[in-house]
Amino acid sequence: MVSPTYFLINSAFIDNGYAGKLSAIRELCNGEIDIDEIERQLESIESETPSKKNLTKEDIPEIYDPYRPMKKLYNYLIYIVPTFSNPKGGTLPLESRTRLIDIARKYNILIVCDDVYDLLDFNAGKANHSYHKKMVYLDRETLPDGEEFGNVVSNATFSKLLGPGLRTGWQETATPKLAELLASGGANKSGGTPGHFNTTIIGELLKSGKVDKIVANLNAIYSKRAEALKAAVRKYMPKGTSISPVDGGYFAWVTLPEGYDNLKIAEECANHGVILATGDNFEVTGDPLGWGEHGVRVSISYLDESQIEHGIKIWGELCQASRKSPEPVCKDYL
Ligand SMILES: Cc1ncc(COP(=O)(O)O)c(C=O)c1O
Structure with a gap:
């Protein structure tokens, strides 16, 4: 899982049998991720316990269901928000997307992309x-000969x-066969999960x-808020504070310089009505x-420009105050 991650996804994986099996891959600056580290981890696991690829129903009789198509089994899963990520706001560059897909093909990995902010x-709309x-489109365009499933699934949401x-x-897949497997998964096959009524309304809106x-209206509003946020961080936060680019999505990632107790300052902010989502x-x-x-x-999804500026101002002032506060002096020495 790319780290930092969309925090609610942890429990989705844990509830589906991945407890104790999750490992973090660092998101670097501007959405890049440490792909070398992914390869190192995979090579180390494979050298200790090589995994069997192309598993058949004989390998997994306990999950084979004669009334559904045979599942495609992947040996690993990568979870990523590649565009305007939650929480860091980063976007994975094109070359890294391609490289990740190559690795997925080599090690039989399913890449689950949460494409919710694209x-x-x-x-959008500019020249x-x-x-x-x-x-998923890169996977589709470069699908190796004879590949029936592909290695990427894209989740998107209204x-x-x-x-x-x-x-x-x-959801989007590189191949119809993987789409068919998703459609025949337990929750979908029951007919209970997809929101048929809402989907019909959305279909008309589309x-x-x-x-x-x-969407164009949202982008116009959010981009103004993003500018207000960046300006407020520059104006009120301590020298050396960095903020990620905010070209889309909901989030930016602010990094305080050394010498500030991030968690303590966040506690203090909460006492002043500013709730910070610390890393x-x-x-x-x-x-x-x-x-x-x-x-x-x-x-930038909820508060307007003036509220954003007001919150950052309070945060910046509390950073400065925490910096200036003198070391506590032990009374015995007074
Ligand atoms: C990366 C990511 N995935 C999924 C979701 C949840 O989307 P939905 O409301 O469609 O469940 C969110 C919402 O915060 C998100 O940030």
Whole structure:
């Protein structure tokens, strides 16, 4: 799992049998990830316990169901938010997307992309703009001869585009065969999960072009808030504070310089009505990388420009105050 991660996904994996099996891959600056580290980890696991590829129903009789197509079994899973990530706001560069897919093919990995922020691209509509290419499309375009399933599945949602209460999303695969397997998964096959009614309404909104207008409006609002956020960080936060680029999505990642107690300052902020999502909230369960020491996720999805500025001002003042506070003096020596 790319770390820091979308924190709620930890429990989704743990509840599906991955407890104790999750490892963190560091997201570097600007959405790049440590792909060398992924290869090192895979090589080390494979050299100790080589995994069998192309598993057949004889290998897994306990999950074989004669009434459904035989599952495609992957040996590993990578979870990533490649575009405008949650929580760091980063976007994985194209070459790294391609390299990750090559690794996935080599080690029989399924890459699960949470592509939920792609369309909240603040440059959409500008001249020569193109969206960051989804990894599932790269997989499709370069599918090796004879490959029936592909190695990427893309999860997307209308939660960020129309409203989370709709509980409606979609998945894309590189091949029809993998799509068929997803459709015949337990939850979908029961007919209970997909929101048929909401999907019909959204279908009409798509056909009429209203969704495009709503998304363009969101992008116009969020990009203004992103500018306000960056300006406020520059104005009020201590020298040496960094903020990730905010070209789309909901989030930016602010990193405090050395000499500030991030978690203590966040506690103090809460006493002043400013709730900060410190980096420790976004660790991969069981494999922490220490994101809480300096990092904070900030969001532009809820508060308007003046509220954003007001919150950052309070945060900046409390940073300065914490810096200036004298060391406590032991009374015995007075
Ligand atoms: C990366 C990521 N995936 C999934 C979700 C949840 O989406 P939905 O509301 O469609 O369940 C979120 C929402 O915060 C998210 O940030």
